[in-house]
Amino acid sequence: xxxxxxxxxxxxxxxxxxxxxxxxxxxxxxxxxxxxxxxxxxxxxxxxxxxxxxxxxxxxxxxxxxxxxxxxxxxxxxxxxxxxxxxxxxxxxxx
Numbered sequence: 392x393x394x395x396x397x398x399x400x401x402x403x404x405x406x407x408x409x410x411x412x413x414x415x416x417x418x419x420x421x422x423x424x425x426x427x428x429x430x431x432x433x434x435x436x437x438x439x440x441x442x443x444x445x446x447x448x449x450x451x452x453x454x455x456x457x458x459x460x461x462x463x464x465x466x467x468x469x470x471x472x473x474x475x476x477x478x479x480x481x482x483x484x485x486x
């Protein structure tokens with residue numbers, strides 16, 4: 392996460408494929424809404440990367456099936472997640 396609640400926080404992602412020697416460009420997963428995000432979660436399993444977070448009105452989920460090269464963002468709720476957003480992954484199943 393980047394930013395303060397006053398500035399509008401953003402969910403950012405970048406990855407390393409060489410044990411941290413270099414990193415990819417920064418990808419913004421949260422769009423341009425000026426919200427303060429809470430309960431950020433990230434899980435990587437194989438080439439799958441899952442990210443979840445909440446803002447003042449929704450709970451969001453983004454997934455990558457290409458090791459973080461691209462993400463599909465999805466709003467998964469019309470209620471704030473607060474501090475209770477949690478994700479888990481097993482094989483190719485996301486819970």
